[in-house]
Amino acid sequence: MSEHPDSRRLIVVEATADRTITRRDKLCFVRIGFRPLERRDFSLVARWLAEPLVVRWWNHDSSPAAVERDFGPCVDRRDATEVFIAAAADPFGLIQRYPIEAEQDYFRALQSVWPVPAGALGIDYLIGVPAMRGRGLGRQMITTFADLTWTAHPQARDIVVPVSTGNLASWRALEGAGFRRVAAGDLPPDNPRDPPEHYVYRLRRPLEVS
Template identity: 30%
Template sequence: MSIHPDHRSDADAGTAAAAAAAADRPQADPTGDDTLDLRVDDLVALLAGERPTPPAAHDPASGLPSGFPTGFPSDLPSGLPTDSADGRLDGDLLDSVASWAPADTRFGAFRLVPVRLARDLLLLARWMNDPAVAAFWELAGPDAVTADHVRAQLEGDGRSVPCLGVLDSTPMSYFELYRADLDPLSRAYPARPHDTGVHLLLGGVADRGRGVGTALLRAVADLVLDHRPRCTRVVAEPDIRNTPSVSAFLSAGFRYAAEIDLPDKRAALMIRDRALRHVL
């Protein structure tokens, strides 16, 4: 299962993008009369560049970069330092994703681990070149294509955090958590402050079509709501044609809110409400 990140966070979009979002936004909310009321401190850029690191060697036996921790998640305890050699892992605009606790799922223990390009690039690029993933993510090609996409988030202001999804010590999925209210997506629907968006791909074919995506989406939405008290909704915008993705969101407790027109797709706006999290 893959979910197209057409409106993933733009590292070059600044305060002007948020202001334009408020000006262009429709006045009516299908589910309420919310307005965007951004706080100044939410727009403060937390600049931190990724320091040059020699590229990691690829281990053909495991399919993972050499040196990839074998004890996920125990090798990466909560409270990772902010001055990591791979750039800022904490101190983002999403309430420090790196410090979030693991979640239990029916498939095992799951954890979000912020991406480190030197360690993870080869794995991510391989996933992006899977035809089923490339059809929606549109990042197939040389490793540099994936690197540029991820680096834009790592070197941005913290409004988008790319993560590996690690299930029972095995990295098997890729997530992007982003501030939907600070993203160009907010121009297409009446965003609320601290709306949190999610993009997902499952890396292995064996994990598709058996409910893993649904379980992880529910787990990630719960993690967001548990660790981001100011967030009242988790949102997503899968391509309306991507029936497996839309179905997975519905099964994970998201509701179908509307069809929205985005620059290169017609999307299903999916919303998981804090108020309904224990009902759906």
């Protein structure tokens, strides 16, 4: 992939974590860092949003105007959503978290499928570099980010994520990260070509970090 400017000067402002990924008989050690999204990242995010597999499931406008519209308020902290760039040696993905109740239409739709606990957080995630997929990195990214979330949001007790039933890689990554399927039901799909069927996954705060 083409290297993002300053990608080798990754500043990890929350934490980093070492995880071991086992895939078949191959053992890999990957160190993942997260830093808050900045406007200098917008061209990189636009490229990721235009990548075919990301288009398939995110269905997000990748134009500069749309990236500014949807991510600019997060960078300026005018939106409750916190967006992070995930990197190993180089940036490879994006992950964001938000209070589900802050998105009222989304919250009401999700409540119709499953009773969302008060104060629950939601997350969205993508791996924008095709070569980084299929290696267990999504599971590791979610696991590490969830661990950091409990520290960053000590009042949060739950992370809740609905996933299209057809997005096998996404919900398997959640299961690998310790999320439990708690419901199935119809929700508006991100991509209009998809049916409304979704699984709902929940991760509860571990007792040891309560």
